[in-house]
Every structure is written in structure tokens, then in C-alpha cells.
Amino acid sequence: MADPSFKKQVYKVVAKVPKGQVVTYGQLAAMAGSPGAARVVGQIAHFGSLHLPWHRVVNAQGGLAVSYVPGGRLGQAEALKREGVVVSENFKVDIHEYQWTN
Template structure:
């Protein structure tokens, strides 16, 4: 299936949004992905920034597991107080952060 570019046309943007939401919803509890992983699984390789932009615009009351997405170094990218909320949610799912970093070999989700 050809991958359409995630920019320009409004219908493309809504397609990217839907694809990223679908992948985000499928990340299992106790697992994490990077922004790049999320974009790639949605069909947009090398579009980590697109994934970040979409997550940044999630509604405050979303049920999507946004907290399971971290940066490529295994760290939380959000500023406070969002970083504390994300850390607490990850820890609640059993994900341990050592010195602010997730062990990607242990917790990274690869479907």
C-alpha cells in the first residue's frame, strides 16, 4: 500500500490523525513506543515530529494512552506538570524509570 505524505491536503492530515490514533490505542499496558515508532507503525516513517504534534493536540479528557509514548532516548519529553503525570501513569503500569529513563530493551513494544 503506498504511503501518502502526512502534510499538505486536509484529508491527508485527517488520515494521519486517524492512523496515529489507531496505533496509539493499540499500545498494550506496560509497554512504550517512541514518537518515531508511533509514526512508523502508522505508515509515516521518519515522521516523529508529526506524531508529537498530533499527541500535543489530544483533548485533555482523552482515553488514548498518550503516556506510553516517549522519546528515542527512553525519556519523557513533556515539561512539568505533564512529565509527572506521565511518569506516574507509566509507573502505575509497572514501567520502571531509572534516572528518568525507561529500559527500552525491556519495555519497548514491537508488534
């Protein structure tokens, strides 16, 4: 499992992602101080606090998470759409348009 201090940093960063924007797992890992730990971020997101905006985290191609809780990709897509993010029929967002650059 993830180092508790890294997990805490991931939580802090994901909490700051603005409505209507997204970050990639790799970007989130780098912002939390551990570049290259995208898979660990995915693990943290999957088992993490439901009170954080995990729906704003996508893969490097803008793809939504199959195992997103609650509701899989459909649930993540609906949450993003409520914030004004356009989600394609193949469950992707335009990463260049919606990526948070902090």
C-alpha cells in the same frame, strides 16, 4: 497540522499499545504509515484526545515528554509506574525492556 488520515492512523496505533509497554514517536509514525514523521506524532500527541494512552509514547532514548498533559514528566512517569514500568530519576524508561514490538 497533521493530515487527518495520518492522525486517525496514529490514534488507532497508540490505542493498541499494551499496558506496561512503550513506543517511540518514530516507531509510532512508522506503524501509522509515515516513517520519519516523529515530530508530527509529537504534535498529534500534544493536542490529541486525552482518552488515548499517550503516556506510553516516549522519545527514541526512552525519555518522557516535558509537555505531557496532564502533569508533565511527573504525570507521565506516574501513569507508567502504575502499569509496572520502571522510570528512572532522570525521567527515562529502558527502551529495550519496555518497547512494544507488535
